[in-house]
Amino acid sequence: MDVSLEPSYSQLEVTYPTFSVCLCQLPEPSQELVQKYDSMKSVFYKRLLTAFGKLQASAADTAGTSAHGQSARDYFEGVQAKPEFQALVKVATGLGQEAAPLVDRARSAALGTYEHYLRPHVGQHLSDSIDRIKVYLDMLLPTE
Numbered sequence: 001m002d003v004s005l006e007p008s009y010s011q012l013e014v015t016y017p018t019f020s021v022c023l024c025q026l027p028e029p030s031q032e033l034v035q036k037y038d039s040m041k042s043v044f045y046k047r048l049l050t051a052f053g054k055l056q057a058s059a060a061d062t063a064g065t066s067a068h069g070q071s072a073r074d075y076f077e078g079v080q081a082k083p084e085f086q087a088l089v090k091v092a093t094g095l096g097q098e099a100a101p102l103v104d105r106a107r108s109a110a111l112g113t114y115e116h117y118l119r120p121h122v123g124q125h126l127s128d129s130i131d132r133i134k135v136y137l138d139m140l141l142p143t144e
């Protein structure tokens with residue numbers, strides 16, 4: 001009697017069932033989830049813009065009173081005036097515009113997959129966690 005210690009394919013298939021997802025037919029997110037995502041994204045951008053504005057104002061105050069700050073400011077203004085920098089900005093803007101539809105499709109696929117597979121299991125916990133984090137973000141990075 002020959003006993004093999006190596007598992008056969010049928011044993012592996014029973015032990016570890018195969019799992020596949022067709023990437024061609026990803027679920028679409030609901031309008032409610034898209035609106036919630038867009039509102040959170042806009043609030044996040046407002047927080048970043050507010051923080052950047054405060055940082056810029058603080059740097060401008062420091063730059064106005066320091067010789068090193070003034071020379072750094074002059075350098076950055078000179079870089080922004082160069083044609084190479086302006087060309088780089090145009091290329092980056094063009095790439096951003098070209099990538100926007102791809103980013104939208106990827107976002108839609110990710111939100112649809114999240115809503116279909118994960119939201120029933122972790123959605124309420126995630127929402128509660130975001131609400132708790134918002135309290136601290138309002139203190140550290142206010143929207144206005």
